[in-house]
Amino acid sequence: MRLLLVEDTVDVADAIVASFGHRGDAVDHVTCAEDAESALSVQDYDVIILDIGLPDGLGTDVLGSLRNRGQPTPVLMLTARSDIEDRVAALDKGADDYLVKPFDLRELHARVRAMIRRQDVDRSGMIEFGDITFDPAGLTVEIKGNPVSLTRREFNVLEILLANRERVVPKEKLLDRMYSFNDEDVSPNAVELYVGRLRKKLCDSQVTIKTLRGLGYQLVDED
Structure with a gap:
């Protein structure tokens, strides 16, 4: 599985990259919206993990651009914001799921697996x-x-x-x-x-x- 991680917090990003790398997945990590758009213009991904708050804009804008191009790639939003309005806005723009920081990496992996399963007829984990x-x-x-x-x-x-x-x-x-x-x-x-x-x-x-x-x-x- 190949993932795009858009996250500017170094320790969070390092932990995510290491955890997915441990199971053999390939992770492209970028830290801003501009680099995310560049990566998405040249590469298809199985899953995108996208932080809402980025140094040069909002992850929801990257998500909106992705969906406007008709790309159905599963997207999980990461956010430090607990306001329900932010979560609703992300889901309304086409996010498949979201996770509020801080989170357990095991839950992140479980949510990514669930998004992948929803792309297939077979919803079982095994x-x-x-x-x-x-x-x-x-x-x-x-x-x-x-x-x-x-x-x-x-x-x-x-x-x-x-x-x-x-x-x-x-x-x-x-x-x-x-x-x-x-x-x-x-x-x-x-x-x-x-x-x-x-x-x-x-x-x-x-x-x-x-x-x-x-x-x-x-x-x-x-x-």
């Missing part, structure tokens, strides 16, 4: 496909009920493939969702490396990763 059980909250994967140990990058790749199960996922899309702007030494070879490692760890599963040359990868149930 993802089951073939003999694989995937728990994005607990960061666990099981094959036939047996736990499988994955690195955070492998977990991220599997999450992307499961979200697009039975559909072909271009290598470029995997690369885009695995790394942020600040990651170094990013190349398509990295995708091949992690897909190869993940394929070995799924060797006991009826679910396989197919390589379609020139197209990408496809997660299929061979049963």
Whole structure:
């Protein structure tokens, strides 16, 4: 999953980036409305976490611009303001959810997962496909009920493939969702490396990763 974080408070931003990075997500962090608009002009995101109060304006203006362009990306607003009017205004402009500072990072993660689930028909937290059980909250994967140990990058790749199960996922899309702007030494070879490692760890599963040359990868149930 790739996220855009728009937050100018350093300690809050660092904690959010570290927590999502720990589970293998890619986070682009900017500190002002202008940089947020620039990032959104060149990159699509799975989720946007957007502070209302920014040094050069309001996060709600960034949100309004996003929705006016017809972009449905889930947006969670962060605010230090407890006034109900501010929260109502954010929701009226198209926010999917909001969180008042200070907050627990576990709640932030839970709300982001809930927004992602609302984009899909399947509203359950667990993802089951073939003999694989995937728990994005607990960061666990099981094959036939047996736990499988994955690195955070492998977990991220599997999450992307499961979200697009039975559909072909271009290598470029995997690369885009695995790394942020600040990651170094990013190349398509990295995708091949992690897909190869993940394929070995799924060797006991009826679910396989197919390589379609020139197209990408496809997660299929061979049963």
